[in-house]
Amino acid sequence: MNTTTQVLDNTSSTHISTRLAKNFRRNIKERVIELILMLCALSAVFTTLAIVTILLYESFSFFDHVSIIDFLTDRQWTPLFEDAHYGILPLISGTITTSFIALAFAIPVGTIAAIFLSEFASHKTRETVKPILELLAGVPTIAFGYFALLFVTPLLQKIFPTLPTFNMLGPGIVIGIMVVPYIASISEDAMRSVPMSMREGSYAMGATRFQTAMRVVTPAAISGIVAAYILAISRAVGETMVVAIAAGQQPNLTFNPMDSAATITAYIVQVAMGDLPHGSIGYQSIFAAGLVLMLMTLFFNIIGHFTRKKFREAY
Amino acid sequence: MHDSQASTLKNIDAVRSMIKRHKRNDTLFGSLGLLCIVFILITLLILFIDLVIDGYPQLTSLDFFSNFPSRKAARAGMLSALVGSGLVMLVTFFSAVPLGVGAAIYLEEYAPKNWFSEIIEVNVTNLAAVPSIIYGLLALGLFVYTFDFGTSILTAGLTLGLLILPIVIVATREAIRAIPIAIREAAYAVGATKGQVVGHHVVRYSAGGILTGVIIGMARALGETAPVITIGALTFIAFLPTSPVSTTPPFINFEWLFSGFTVLPIQMFSWLSRPGADFHVNAAAAGAVIILVTLLMNGIAIKMRYNIRKKIKW
Numbered sequence: 001m002n003t004t005t006q007v008l009d010n011t012s013s014t015h016i017s018t019r020l021a022k023n024f025r026r027n028i029k030e031r032v033i034e035l036i037l038m039l040c041a042l043s044a045v046f047t048t049l050a051i052v053t054i055l056l057y058e059s060f061s062f063f064d065h066v067s068i069i070d071f072l073t074d075r076q077w078t079p080l081f082e083d084a085h086y087g088i089l090p091l092i093s094g095t096i097t098t099s100f101i102a103l104a105f106a107i108p109v110g111t112i113a114a115i116f117l118s119e120f121a122s123h124k125t126r127e128t129v130k131p132i133l134e135l136l137a138g139v140p141t142i143a144f145g146y147f148a149l150l151f152v153t154p155l156l157q158k159i160f161p162t163l164p165t166f167n168m169l170g171p172g173i174v175i176g177i178m179v180v181p182y183i184a185s186i187s188e189d190a191m192r193s194v195p196m197s198m199r200e201g202s203y204a205m206g207a208t209r210f211q212t213a214m215r216v217v218t219p220a221a222i223s224g225i226v227a228a229y230i231l232a233i234s235r236a237v238g239e240t241m242v243v244a245i246a247a248g249q250q251p252n253l254t255f256n257p258m259d260s261a262a263t264i265t266a267y268i269v270q271v272a273m274g275d276l277p278h279g280s281i282g283y284q285s286i287f288a289a290g291l292v293l294m295l296m297t298l299f300f301n302i303i304g305h306f307t308r309k310k311f312r313e314a315y
Numbered sequence: 316m317h318d319s320q321a322s323t324l325k326n327i328d329a330v331r332s333m334i335k336r337h338k339r340n341d342t343l344f345g346s347l348g349l350l351c352i353v354f355i356l357i358t359l360l361i362l363f364i365d366l367v368i369d370g371y372p373q374l375t376s377l378d379f380f381s382n383f384p385s386r387k388a389a390r391a392g393m394l395s396a397l398v399g400s401g402l403v404m405l406v407t408f409f410s411a412v413p414l415g416v417g418a419a420i421y422l423e424e425y426a427p428k429n430w431f432s433e434i435i436e437v438n439v440t441n442l443a444a445v446p447s448i449i450y451g452l453l454a455l456g457l458f459v460y461t462f463d464f465g466t467s468i469l470t471a472g473l474t475l476g477l478l479i480l481p482i483v484i485v486a487t488r489e490a491i492r493a494i495p496i497a498i499r500e501a502a503y504a505v506g507a508t509k510g511q512v513v514g515h516h517v518v519r520y521s522a523g524g525i526l527t528g529v530i531i532g533m534a535r536a537l538g539e540t541a542p543v544i545t546i547g548a549l550t551f552i553a554f555l556p557t558s559p560v561s562t563t564p565p566f567i568n569f570e571w572l573f574s575g576f577t578v579l580p581i582q583m584f585s586w587l588s589r590p591g592a593d594f595h596v597n598a599a600a601a602g603a604v605i606i607l608v609t610l611l612m613n614g615i616a617i618k619m620r621y622n623i624r625k626k627i628k629w
Contacts, residue, residue, distance in 0.1 A: 026508055033510040034425055040417025041426070044438045044484070047477050051449060054456035109351050116348020129352055131617050136359050138531065138613035140538025142580045143602045146587055147362045150369070150595060180355050208337045210344045231444065238446020240541035241580075245587060265448050265541065272451070272545045278460055286545075290452040294445070301444050 055294060058287030065281055071288070077251035077267070079285040080274070086285065088292055090251035094168065094261035095296075098243055099236040101172025101257055102179060106232055109176075110183025111225065117184065118191035119213040130185065137181040145245035148174035153246060166248025166260035174246070175239050179232040186231065190224020191217050223308045230304030234297045240265035264293045363606055370600030379600060384582070391597055393604070396582035399468070400537060402556060402571060403578055406472020407479065407536045412529055414476070415483025416518070422484070423491045424513050443481035450478045451545025459546055466547040468556065469572040474542050479532035486528020490521035523623045527616045534612035538605055540580035548581045579605050 063071070066086040074087025117126050153170035157163045194217050202212040218225070248260030249270045262270070268286045276282045373379040382392025418439075426432035454474035464470045494517055502512040518525075556574030577585075579601055586598035 030508055030510050033513075034421075037417045037421035037425055040414050041421040041435050043414050044418060044435060044442055044480065047442060047453070047480070048438050050457055051445065051453045054453055055449075058456060109355070112344075112348050113351040113355065116345065116352060120345045120348055129356075131621070132356065134617055135610060135613050136355075138534055138538070138609055139359065139362070140540070140580060140605050140609055142538065142540045142583055142587075143362065143366065143606050146366065146583070146598060146602050149587070150599075151361070151365050177355070177358055184355075208341045210341045211337065213344075234444050234446070238448065240446070240448045241584065244541075245584070265446065268448055268452070269541065269544050272455075272547060275547065287452055287456070290449055294449055297444060297446060298441075301441065 051294070055287055055291045058284050059291045061279075062281065062284035062288040065284075066288075075253050077262075080271070080282050084281075087253075088264075088289065090253040091262060091264045091267055091289060092292070093253050093255055094243075094247065094251065094266070095237055095263040095293075097168050097255050097257060097261065098172045098175060098239075098247060098263055099233065101169060102175035102236040102239075103229075103233060105173055105176030106179045106183055106236075107229060110180045110228070110232070111187060113180065113184040114187035114191060114225075114228075115213050115218065117188045119209055119217060126188075130188070133181040133185050137185065139178075141178070141239065141241040142245075144174050144178050145171075145241040148242050148246035160258065163258055164248075164260055166246065166250075167258055168243075168247050168261050169257040171242045171246040172257060174242050175236050178239070178242070179235050182235065183228045183232050186228035187221070187225045190221040190228070193224070194220045226307045227304055230300050230307070233300050237296055237300070238265060238293060240269060244269040264289045363603070366599045366603040366606060368599075370596055370598075370603045373596055373600035374603060379597075384577075389593070391586070391594070393579065393582050393597075393601055396577050396579045396601070398556070399576035400578040402468050403471045403475065403543075403576065404533060404537060406469060406572070407475040408529075408533065410473050410476030411479050411483050411532060411536075415480050415529075415532075416487050416525060418480075419484045419487030419491060420513055420518065423488050424509070424517065439481050439484050443485070446541075447478055447539055448541040448545060450474055451542035453477070454542060454546045465573065466575060467573045468576045470546050471543050471548065471576065471578070474546060475536040475539060478539065478542060479536050482532040482535065483525075483528050486531070487521070487525045490524025490528070491517055493524065494520050523619060527620045527623070530612050530616040530619075534609040534616070537612070538580060538609045540584055543578055543581055544584065548577055 076085035077090045078085045148171045202216040243263045244266040249262045251262045385391040458464045458470040556571035583601035586594040
C-alpha cells in the first residue's frame with residue numbers, strides 16, 4: 001500500500017512538473033500576445049499625442065516670430081510675401097463661408113432625405129437607397145473638386161454672369177452635396193432605432209405620418225441627428241481638395257460667397273505644393289493654421305459630445 | 316338646440332378640412348423627400364458621367380495607362396501614378412491592418428473596464444473626426460523631418476495607414492462583437508488559452524467583417540489627396556521605383572520604400588490645376604479611373620457586409 005502511493009506520487013509529480021513547465025511557457029506566450037495587442041491599441045493614443053505635439057511644437061516656433069495678438073486681429077494673411085502679415089482671420093472667414101454654404105444646403109436636404117427614408121419610404125426603396133448612399137460617401141474628394149470647378153461653377157455662371165471662375169459658392173454647394181450622404185445615413189440610423197411602439201402610440205392618437213415623423217420620431221432621435229450634423233460640420237470645415245481647387249487660393253477677409261477666397265486647408269495645400277524649406281516661417285505657418293483647424297474641429301466634437309449627452313432620450 | 320347643431324356641423328367641417336390639410340402635408344412632405352433623394356442620386360450620377368464624358372478621349376487610349384507624364388497633354392499618361400498608388404497601398408495595408416486588428420482585439424477581448432481603456436476608446440473616436448490634412452501635417456513633421464524618411468512611398472503609406480486606422484478598428488470591433496460568447500466558451504471548455512480562443516476562433520470567424528472594413532479603408536486611402544500633398548509628393552514623375560521583386564537573389568528588396576512617387580489623386584490634381592483646358596481631359600480620365608476603382612471596392616465591401624449579415628445564423 002505504502003509503496004504504491006509512493007510510486008503514484010513519483011509519477012504524478014514528474015507529470016505535474018512537465019505540465020507546470022508547459023503552463024509556464026503558455027503563460028509567457030499569453031502575456032506576450034496581450035502586450036503586443038495592447039501596444040497596437042496604444043498606437044491610437046500615440047497618434048493623437050504625436051499630432052498634438054507636432055502641431056504645438058511648430059506653432060510655438062511660429063509664435064516666437066509672430067505675436068498672438070497680430071495672429072488673431074490682423075486682417076491680412078500674406079506669410080509668403082515680402083510684406084508679411086500673419087492674420088488668420090481671412091482664412092477663418094473663408095472656412096466659415098464655405099462650410100456655412102455647405103451646411104445650409106446639406107442639413108435640410110440630408111434631414112428630409114433621412115426622414116423620408118425612415119418614415120415614408122417602402123422597405124424596398126430604403127434597402128436600395130441606403131447602400132447607394134453609403135457607396136457615395138466613398139467618392140474621393142478630388143473628384144468633387146473637379147465637379148465644383150468644371151461643372152457646378154460654369155452652371156452657376158449661367159445664373160450669375162458676374163461670378164468669377166474661383167468663388168466660394170460652387171465649392172460650398174459641392175461640399176454640401178458631399179456631406180449629404182453622411183447626414184442622411186446617420187440620421188436615418190438614429191430614427192430607425194426609435195422603438196416602433198412610440199410610432200404606434202402616435203398613430204393610435206390619429207396622427208399622420210408627417211406629424212409622427214416631426215413630433216415623435218425626430219425629437220426622440222435628436223441626439224443621433226445632432227451627432228450627424230456635428231460630423232458634417234467637421235467634414236465641411238476640414239474639407240481640403242474641393243476648396244483648394246475651386247475656391248481660388250487668395251486669402252480674402254470676406255463672407256461674400258461670390259468672392260474667391262482661401263480656407264485654412266487650402267492654404268496648407270498651397271504652401272505644401274510650393275516646397276518651402278524646413279524650419280522657415282512659412283513652413284511653421286502651416287502648422288499654426290493646422291492647429292487652428294484642429295481646435296475648430298475639436299470644439300465641434302466637444303459640443304457634439306455634450307449635446308448627445310443632454311438630449312439622450314431614455315426609452 | 317339649433318345653435319349647437321350648427322356648431323357641430325361647423326366642427327365637422329373644420330375637422331374635415333383639418334384632416335384634408337394633414338393629408339396634404341403628408342403627400343407634400345413625401346414628395347419633397349423623394350425629390351431630395353432623387354436629387355442627390357442624380358447629382359452624383361452626373362458627377363461620374365461628366366468625368367467619363369470629359370475624359371473619354373484618354374480613357375479609350377491604351378497609351379494613357381502606359382505612358383509617363385509629359386509636357387504635352389495628349390501624350391501624358393498615368394503609369395507612374397498607377398504604380399505609385401499600388402505601392403503606397405501595399406505599405407498602407409501592412410501598417411493599418413495589423414495595428415488596427417490588434418487594437419480592436421485588445422479593446423474587445425482583453426481590455427479591462429477602466430480609465431485606461433476609456434482613454435483609448437475616446438481616442439479612436441476622436442481620431443476618426445480629425446481632418447485628413449492634419450494627418451498630412453503629422454507626417455510632414457514626424458515621418459519626413461523627425462524620422463527622416465523623406466518624401467517617400469514609406470512616408471505616404473504610413474500616413475494613410477494611420478488615417479484609416481480608426482476605420483479598421485471600428486469595423487473589426489463590430490465584427491468581433493457579432494461572435495457569440497458560446498463560441499469562446501466552447502473553446503475554453505476544451506482547454507484553449509485566451510490567445511488560442513482569439514486566434515483560432517474569434518479572429519477567424521470575424522474575418523469577413525474585418526475584410527469589409529479593410530476594403531472600405533483602403534478605398535478611402537486610395538482616394539485621399541490632402542495628406543499626400545502635404546508631405547510634398549511630386550507631381551511629375553517619369554520613372555518607376557525599383558521593383559520590389561527581382562529574378563536574382565535575394566528576390567525581394569526594400570529600396571522602393573524610399574523612392575519618390577506620385578499617386579493617382581495627386582496626378583489628377585496636378586493636371587486639374589494647370590490653366591489650359593487640354594490637361595483637364597487627362598484630369599477627368601484619371602478622376603473616372605479613381606472613382607471607378609474606389610466605388611468598386613466600396614461596392615464589394617457593402618455587398619459583402621449585407622451577405623454576411625444575411626447568411627450567418629449563430
